[in-house]
Amino acid sequence: MKLLRRLVPHPLLTLLLTGTWLLLVNGWSLNSLVFGFMLGILIPFVTQPYWPDRPRISRPFKAIEYVLVVLWDIVQANIVVARIVLFKPNSERRPNWITIPLDLKTPEAITTLAGTITMTPGTLSADVSDEGHCLLVHCLDAPDPEAVRDEIKQRYERRLMEIFE
Amino acid sequence: MNHLLIAPVLLPAIVAPFIIMVVRHHMDLTRIFSVASTVLLAAVTLALWAMAADGTVHVYELGDWPAPFGIVLVLDRLSAMMIVLTSILALPILLYAIGSGWDERGANFHALFQFQLMGIMGAFLTGDAFNLFVFFEVLLIASYGLMIHSGGGRRFQAGVQYVVYNLLGSTLFLFALGTLYSVTGTLNMADLAVKAAEMPADDTALLRVGAVMLLLVFAIKAALLPLHFWLPSAYANAPAPVAALFAIMTKVGAYAILRMFTLVFGPDVAATTGLSEAWLLPAALLTLIAGAIGVLGSKKIGRVAAFGAIASMGTLLIAISLFTETAAAAALYYLVHSTLAAALLFLVADLVVERQGPWIFVNKPMAQTGLISALFFAAAIALTGMPPLSGFLGKLLVLDATRGADLAAWIWGVILVGSLITIIGMARAGSILFWKGHGLPQDEEEPDETDGTETGAKPAHLPFVACFALLGGLVALTVFAGPATNYAEQTAAQLYAPADYIQAVLGKEAQ
Amino acid sequence: MESLFEFLVAAFLVIAGIFGIVGSYGLIKLNDPMSRLHAPTKATTLGVGGVLLASLLNAAAFGKYFSVHELMITLFLFLTAPITANFIAKVHIHRQETRESMPSAGEDHHWATHDTPEDEEQ
Amino acid sequence: MIETASQFAFGCFALAVLLNLWKVVTAPEIADRILALDTMFINAIALMVLYGMALGTSIFFEGAMIIAMLGFVSTVAYARFILRGNIIE
Amino acid sequence: MSLFLIAALPFLGAVFPALLIRAGRNAAASAAGLTTFLAFTGLMLHIPAIFRGETVFAAVDWLPALGLNAHFFLDGLGFLFAAMILGIGLLIILYARFYLSREDPMGQFYSYLLLFQGAMVGIVLSDNILLLLVFWELTSLSSFLLIGYWKHLPEGRQGARMALTITGSGGLAMIAGMLILGHIAGSYDLSVILQNKEAIQSSDLYLPALILILLGAFTKSAQFPFHFWLPHAMAAPTPVSAYLHSATMVKAGLFLMARLWPVLAGTPEWFYIVATTGLVTMLVGAVIALFKDDLKALLAFSTVSHLGLITMLLGFGTKIAAVAAVFHIINHATFKAALFMTAGIVDHEAGTRDIKRLGGLRHLMPVTFTIGMVAALSMAGIPPLNGFLSKEMMLEEAAHTVWNGSHLIVPVLAGIAALFSAAYSFRFIAHVFLGPKRSDYPGHPHDPTPGMWIGPAFLVVLVVLIGLASAKIAGPMVATAAGAVIGGEKLPYYSLKLWHGLTPALYISIFAVVGGAVLLALHKHLEKIWNALPRPEAKTIFEAAIRGFTLLSRGLTEGLHNGMLTRHATVMVTFTVAISYLAYQSGILSAATRAVQDPGILPVVGWFVLVVATLFIVAKHRNRLLALVLIGAVGLVVSLSFNYLSAPDLALTQISVEVVTIILMLLALNFMPKETPVETPAFIRMRDGALSIIAGLGTGGLIYALMMRDFAFPTISDFHLANSYKGGGGTNVVNVILVDFRGYDTFGEIIVLGIAAVVIFALTEAVLGSKVRAYLLNREPDLPQAGDAHPLMMVVVTRVLMPLVLMVAAYIFFRGHNLPGGGFIAGLIAAIAIIMQYMASGFSWAAERQRFFYHGIIGSGVLIAAATGIGAWFNRKPFLTSDFGYLHWPPLEEFEWATAALFDLGVFLAVVGAVLLALESLSRFAWQPGIGTEHAMDINPARDDAADKTGTEG
Amino acid sequence: MELLVASAVGILTAAGIYLILRRRSFPVILGLSLLTYAVNVFLFATGRLVSGAPPILNKYEEVVYTDPLPQALVLTAIVISFGMTAVVVMVALGAYLSSQNDRTNMPAEPEGAGDDE
């Protein structure tokens, strides 16, 4: 078991890579699967020193839900932002900084949250605080910063807490 | 299909990575492998020389693809001569580098040295124009490394100039090759020859541009004025053994001109006639004068050697630029001579620099003055073309071969006046270095305490062995001038009868 | 059915085009640097996404083979765009803002970009 | 219909590239220029995919993917240079 | 004894003293003397044959291609000279042994001397004029060493260089002359040339050849106006002067004129050039000699004068004058060598050779006085000594010579020269030896050891004997030698005797001797006049000329080769453009055969971006970071263009290379100034701009012209397209070309990359091994630094991204043979994946986790590629012959294998290793203590909070 | 299309040469980069311009391919010039660090030595 853990340090990554290979070769065949799986084992093994600790994902199915939520938000927010960009005069726009205190602790979780914020239009993660307890978010147009903060914490951070911690 | 043809390229190409990988941290082992490889290389090239001596053109089809579709190596008398010259030049230089401790003053000297040899060998052996470019780059990039070996502000600055200037040259090379390919649809040199000869008379302009750009590229390497500016500071600032090895680098340019402008754009090719008549010879004459004046005007011993090398390139290019068989024969003899002579002068200059610095100025007697001054005297005689060494014979051959030329009076005048200026310059340098300030030499020679020779175990006589080996080469070239010129004549004859070469490379497809 | 796919592909293309241009337009129109950062990283990402979806759908419906590898491009864009934005924002904070001009960093002292070596020595 | 939409998209992204160029050239701040260049990379990806779709080939896929992968590296390098001077420290 | 051996012995002799340096002075002298003696004896063995009028030959071919062969011959003339050279050489060797002091390196001296002797013997024995040239130049070189023997004396060095310059330049002219002469005669062998008088003298090239050869002879023999080097050569030790200026070096020119006399003499050109030069030299030398206070200078100018005399005689072109010339050559050699040795003795013993400080030595050095007096009287032309005889013959010939219609001019000037000659000879006797003894000699004059005076005494005996019994003693020799000079023709009537009756010569002679005595009496007054006369000092003029030329050379050299890259590059570009244009306009451009393609919208947009970005780079290049950002835009467009124009492989390569290059430049820029200052004036920028635009028009026009025409012949790539799959096993033709058709190029290319990395590594070592290291360790960043060197988000994303990118690299690698990709691009991508890691977590952190050493990766890459190529040998195929096939391992489907993939693996490894070694080296520049962290990211709340809980960290 | 490519080559060449003629090593390196683009595009264009016909053999149908050989040559040239660029950047850096000066022109040497007599 220990040997297996050393050989396959990141099982999820191995799966991800195998899937990636199939995506890359753009087709499904036994050869591809076998070969992709071999690479999926080899590459994490080779790169293991750069990722010494192993992130825990406690509830993988929550992750799928999360992805769907984010995708939907992206589509929705894109339209909002497009309207702001196209039609809202600069003078009426209220850009704002928001500080989001973090309950998340692990770097993987924080990064996912920050990435989500950036990918959903209208908000953008700009920085973390010097000890990593807060996230600095910039809003394109946020007359009410508290509302945005609460929504982020509610909609994303809560779900990520469930997934990662 | 004789695999020996690829050996001069493969041997250093394998030894160099081996040195880097396995014995990089063991200087002694590195030296042993480097010397052994070079000795073996000399043996291989001599064997190839023997193969080529009967006039057969040997072809090696890499990847088993027929010419002109794949790349071929071609061994004829000229390439055989050049690879032999390279390997027998390399050996004493390598011994010098070891003996003088130059090789330990920076990392990876021996690997770069082997790579350099690989590049030169490749350039001499290839029968493909683009592959010539590749091997030019191999030898150039190795030379960049050797040039800045052991570092130092001024050397780096000279290195920047050297690299930038040569990169411009490499760019021009690509422009030229692109043009030639675009016109003829081929890269193989023999095939280019066939195509150039068949070029329609009303479609010559672009081929001419390509050909002349190629000539300019080679002229840069051959240090033809006004494309020679890279040479003085590069050679004068390079470590001595490297500068000595560089003596063959200018000859790569000379070789390439000889090769391409006899085989491909030879005197009989209608489309490219008159490309160089108007300017190549005058430029060569000016090169000789510039070199001679430089010898006289230099304040540093290294620059004296560098300008001496330029002057000798001037003489060589004069002979080449006539594009006649007899002049080519003279050029080939002179080429061998000037390579050995320039290398010797660089090494001797280093013996001086090691003892009293680079300036032509003396404030203290140096160790081993007698030996060094004798070597300097010999090197100066050789490079200035004074008897009894081969330089004089080479000069006579060139004069003799150029007597029929339109500008014969100019050629003779320039060669002779150039010799005179060089003689005055060398006498000036030599008398200041070895006479001035040397009152009465001590019989007891103090051990040399200058840096670079501090490693006690180092055999201090090795540098002298190297110098005398080069000198021995010059003497041999003098004594066996008959056979040597005979070979040169046969080589020139082969060059000016390119049909055999083309037939050998293209086989049945040749017309 | 085919016309439905055709319509979908065309729609994706139009949407993509619109978002693409909006993103780059925003880059010019928006008047403060931090806001400009929003335009491309969002709209362009969907713009490219639209094209990729169109391509995927197009290949699936009309091509000779099923093509999914466009997803890889999306994957890389989604992974890298936040980092790009993060860094450009940090450049902005570094060059244009001071500790004082920034909002409070909550329980921590300041934002990481303004972290200087002297702080670490404390 | 796809043809027309495709032309439209081409036009949009080509125009977008020109807008990016405008910003690269005129932006007062280096950060804006980097941003505009990064955006240009992304628009270029779109153009490549569009072109491949128009030709009915997937030959451009790798090009687009590698731009997506590597465009980010140079952007980060520029930014790191401004932030830290040394991009590998 | 073979002529080869005679010619070779002195050279062998030159080696022994050098080897015997440590064996002592006597050993060196004995070795030199023995070899010379052997050679001399060998020569003497030929006496019977020579005096029978035969010629001895010895020939071996050396450089037949040129006609330069080791052909020697010995006839009367050669014998005479060889005998003098070796005979006087023996005396000099003896003399020098005692003359040189303990501090002088004796071995060196004898080596040089014998080298010189060998060269001289070579000259006189050569039957090949090219061979003669070899020895001729050797005498210049060896005399350079001899004259400069006393290195510590500036006059020695200057004199040596002056002699070398003058005689060397004459020698060079002579090379040309000899080549022309040989060309006319059809051979370089003297024995052939001497048979071709008609052809030579009727040739158009006669005059140039004559002038060039005479330049050589005149410079060597110190003829006016080249005479001035000779007195300065007196800085040499006296044995050298005695040798060079009596019998040898200066006589080489005379020898040459005598040697070529049969074919060159007898024309008006010859007469007016040679005779006039000789006459003027004779006069000038004699006059100057009278006013020299330095004994050796006096003798030097007298030598000049006598050389002029002989030259004049040869110039007359008559056979009888030639006889006189030969006779005077012998006589001059005897008395002049004796005189030099005498002067040396005086100098050696009295401590000075300044005539003004001498006098009265007759009492202190009777032997020396006797020798000197006899020799000087012979020089003055006093009977019954040998000098008188030949001078009489000279005056006789002069009296019969008509110069440009004038019967008087030659005899009168010759008479005046004889007058001065007598005067300075008398002065040599009177002012040195006669008069009262002085009390203020610098030394303690007394006669030297016999070793020093035996030589001159022997010569003086000859002087007297020849004078008294000339026909018996010198007659045969003169006849033989003169016979050789006039080309074997019948000798005219002459007789070598003291009394010829009351001839014009006798009157002139009496006038000269008496006048000479008068001049000596008036010397004090004449000297005043002489000193008041303005006279050009040849040495000063020469030195000024040389110095001026040296300075000019220095100015030109330093001015042109001054390391101004900007200028050098400007010249190069200009020259290239000009020559290329010349080549273009001298050819014919055919009509375009292709139509212009209509560009769509994308190319126009791309072109626009490229052009704007490029121009903007030029405009804004001073802001270096901005320029790099813009380069990124150019690279992007170029990559897209490749894609658009059907070159996906190129597009991939271009974009990957772009990224790595930019990273590299940013790493370097970190240490360099961030701005480029304005340094060039506007007009230079305008000039550079104009030149650049012309060059741009050139390349743009060229490629346009090329693109608008079809290939003139079918291109070889048709073969590649046709055979890529069949023979190379791949459908990506570009890749098959790279790894198969032209795999050898690729082999070279990866080696270039490998070398680049090795160079960079070595350079890094050199820089970090120098004082720069200290600077780097203490270097403060020149721009304010933001915090958070290793941001959390970047690190986390990299952890996921890196395996993904490596996966892509693997994908690109494996598909390369059939689809765009391949080892090179894969290598770059893999390298970038690792660079990402370096950028995210820093060099130190990542390097600690580095499992492979880049040197090894590069090396193994090259070796794998090489081994793949060599593998073909076992298949009896050439290097790099590829092979491929298909495998079926159930349950897997059939798949292809190809050796090309192994080769490509070599490429992959070399690229990865090279890129990373380069970047790693650069990163080492920036390393400072404390820069690295033990953590991958600077901020990590999970880590910090855990630490807080355990209390291990504050 | 040809005109676009040709003019691009010309402009890149001109810009490259202009920068190479500057006096500091960094602009010279920038110039070399631009010149490299120019020559690579030049070399590429010698195969004539064809769009949408990459030389990837199609097993199923007869199609036109562009000339693959110049592409292979350009690939080699790109790789080589990459190596060269890396080296020149490093040498320039070495020169700058060793002399605190990034001028490409060599400074005049100190009149270190005396003269001949």
Ligand code: NA
């Ligand atoms: Na967002």
Ligand code: NA
């Ligand atoms: Na093959």
